[in-house]
Amino acid sequence: MSAAQKAALRAEALAARLRHGGDPAGITGHLTQALAPHRGRVLSGYRPMRGEADPLPAMQAHDGPLCLPVVTGRAVPLIFRAWRGGPLDPGPFGTWHPPESAPVLTPEVLIVPLAAFDRAGNRIGYGGGYYDRTLQILRAAGPVVAIGLAFASQELPQVPTEEFDQPLDLIVTDAGIVLPAH
């Protein structure tokens, strides 16, 4: 698949996400269930934008440290800063992140946003490669659980993969929890 074809697939998936959305209560219920075994672990989530499934209610119910991603430049891994529900600063691409005074944390469990996914655990994001770079480094350093969060309407039969793509360990949707078969 060419870069242009992948970009077209991403644009279509992002438009479909905005059009269809899904059931917020199903997202919160299934995400809370998926996070239950990870009590006490450092959890990274995200502040939703552009029609993304909202992880915040399930994050607030997590019994453990929370953090949010921070984009510090182009083509560099994300860093994560602690967040206890306080005010956020605006970042690039419409993101919001904790202030620079918040300590940097290393997440053990990550809730990963996405444009489209498949049942094998492959995902397409915004095309920055941020989560791919970040998961590669975190996984090289120790055990990490990457949980993709999406509406069921964002599933595709097969997402094209490239060698740098980092697969998801679990996918949570408003319809249920998918354990990818590897």
Ligand SMILES: Nc1nc2c(c(=O)[nH]1)N(C=O)[C@@H](CNc1ccc(C(=O)N[C@@H](CCC(=O)O)C(=O)O)cc1)CN2
């Ligand atoms: N809520 C949320 N936070 C997140 C992400 C995310 O997907 N969702 N990220 C996930 O990585 C990181 C931010 N990465 C992003 C990368 C690109 C774009 C974006 O809007 N890109 C433009 C093209 C920009 C350009 O290249 O000039 C676009 O898609 O129109 C947004 C977020 C960290 N924080």
Ligand SMILES: Nc1ncnc2c1ncn2[C@@H]1O[C@H](COP(=O)(O)OP(=O)(O)OP(=O)(O)O)[C@@H](O)[C@H]1O
């Ligand atoms: N580990 C890596 N090292 C260097 N470059 C990488 C790495 N992972 C991804 N990239 C680069 O990032 C770019 C975007 O990758 P891709 O299209 O898979 O992004 P994405 O998964 O949609 O975005 P995101 O992870 O930010 O949500 C590609 O050009 C790729 O070369």
